[in-house]
Amino acid sequence: MTMVKNKINRRKFLELFSTATASTAALLTGCKQKPNEQQLIEDEYKTQIEPPTDKMTYRINPNTNDKVSLLGYGMMRLPTTDGKAGRESRAPLDQEAINHLVDYAIEHGVNYFDTSPAYCQGRSEAATGIALHRHPRESYFIATKMSNFAPATFPHDESVRLFQNSLKNLQVDYLDYYLLHGIGMGGGMEVFNARFIDNGILDYLLEQRKAGKIRNLGFSYHGDIKVFDFLLENHDKYHWDFVQIEMNYLDWRHAHEINERNTNAEYLYGELLKRNIPAVIMEPLLGGRLSNIPQYIVAEMKQRNPERSAASWAFRYVGSKPNVLTALSGMTYMEHLKDNLLSYCPLKPLTDEEENFLYDIARKLVGLQTIPCNDCKYCMPCPYGLDIPGIFVYYNKCKNEGTLPQDTEDKEYAKLRRNYLLGMDRSIPKLRQANHCVGCKQCEPHCPQNIRIPDEMQKIDAQIETLKQEMLK
Structure with missing residues (x-):
């Protein structure tokens, strides 16, 4: 299907990619490895598979008629000069690498870029602005957030300053998609009211939408279902243009089972669908957990389609839901970007039988009883130094x-x-x-x-x- 250099097909690539994953696991357990072997595998991969440039699947936002790429670029794991992701390293962000990733993504049809004042330890917006400003403004959509988590940012003037800084850092006059960040993540309705209602900041953002500074206003949901339900019950008042939720084939029916404080994605998606509110999806891979599942489960996937990665199954799952506007992926390296592009260029929707197959896998994963950590690092830094x-x-x-x-x-x-x-x-x-x-x-x-x-x-x-x-x- 895809032309490759050195006459290596996609099946061979996946074998190499699996080897790379195994090599990383070996490092974590202390097994020795030849110097630069991991890098050699990744470099070889980069020259093997090239996604098509004209096959991206798009969805139409019914509120603004935006033609949005099904793959959205999450800018929370940007590369640094020491080869790590910006959310875990204080090394400078590698702007040249970021520019290259953004250029490649746009060339292959990606036009939705999601960032926040909190991402990459406060550096993501500026880096995103530099990378995107080199392209025509009409060629991309920018999403960022009101990330007023700290009590010091609750006052009206401080929250307004965050909004205005986002415009400045991103080098734009308006924001295509703007979110109340992490509603319900802690403190329930009390904290929600302090962040957005009592200080008048939600009214301010509604005014900014009316003035054209915000084209689409929504929120990202984490945790407390009472806050989610409240905001949807008041949809006639706020007219949410989109909502960002966590969704994947494990969280669809098992999020609450894994952690009683979480909400199944089946409910969240269903509530949005009833109101015709487009869903933006975060954590389609659960922070990478659904791309690093046990090998015996990967083997079951390979029996069905040897040329599909575990990650591609997860991306196809969320993309197959018709009310999904875009699915976000935080891509640090070119190999991540290429593999995800292959899942959506174009999307091959899951059959009913394939969807049920993934639900069977979800039940097996629940049985493992792992800790539902997505490695997002929002809990860091720990005041006592814990990793x-x-x-x-x-x-x-x-x-x-x-x-x-x-x-x-x-x-x-x-x-x-x-x-x-x-x-x-x-x-x-x-x-x-x-x-x-x-x-x-x-x-x-x-x-x-x-x-x-x-x-x-x-x-x-x-x-x-x-x-x-x-x-x-």
């Missing part, structure tokens, strides 16, 4: 791979125990591990997944302490 997402990512990785030491009767138990403890020390510095959590709960209100973080840290710490004591016997 909260790093601890959860390592735990989930071992859980998914079946290397978590649990059954003392297992003949491999001693080996699993040793590898787990060594891997934890290699992945997370000792001073940043779970035993240093004091239970202050400063992180909890910031978690979009509503994880009871101190409780989970206590469980992991107790498990590790038990494993260490067993080694001393």
Whole structure:
């Protein structure tokens, strides 16, 4: 289907990509690897697959008739000069790399770019503005947010300043899509009222929409369903042009089962569909978890379609829902961008049978009982130095791979125990591990997944302490 250099087909690419993923996993567990082997695999991949430039699937926003690319570029994981993502590194953002990614995305039909004053430790908007300003204004849609999370930004003048800074940083006179950021993420209606109602900022944003400074006004939802329901019950008053929700084939029916404080996407999407409010989708891969699922599940996917990655199944799932305007993906590297483009250039909608297949996989994933961390790092920095997402990512990785030491009767138990403890020390510095959590709960209100973080840290710490004591016997 796609022309490739060196006569390597997509099936071969996926084998290489799987090898790359395995190599990364090996690093996390302390296995040795040849220098630059991972980079060589990624560089080879970059020359192997080229998505078509004229096959992007688009959706029409019924409120403004915007023709929006089904793949949206999430600007929260922009590359830095040290090769990491901007949300986890203080190194300068790599503007040249960002420009190249944005140019490539636009060349291949992407026209929706989603950012926030909070992304990449406050640096995303400016970098996004630099990259996009080099293109005709009518060739892209910019989405950004009222990210007034800190109490110091609640006052009217401070929130207005955030809005005006967004225009300045993005180098634009108007914003195509503007969101109340993270409603329901912490504090319920009380915090929502403090951020948007009591200070008059929602009225101000409605005025900005009327004046043309905002073309589409919406909100992104995290957590407290009472806030979501309140805003939709008042749709006739606010006339939401779109709403951003977390949706994927796992969260469709199991979000509440995984964490009772979350809401199933089936309900969220259904409420928007009833009101004909377009849905913008975040976390189609659950922070990458649905692209790094257990290998025995990947094998089931490969049996059906050897040329499809695990990530492509997740993207096809959300894209197959007709009320989805665009699906956001935070793409740090070119290989991520290319693979996601191949899912939507063009979209091949799921059949009913394929959709049910994914729901079967979702039930299996729920049974793994991992911690629902998306590695978004909203909980960071921890005042006591913990690497909260790093601890959860390592735990989930071992859980998914079946290397978590649990059954003392297992003949491999001693080996699993040793590898787990060594891997934890290699992945997370000792001073940043779970035993240093004091239970202050400063992180909890910031978690979009509503994880009871101190409780989970206590469980992991107790498990590790038990494993260490067993080694001393």
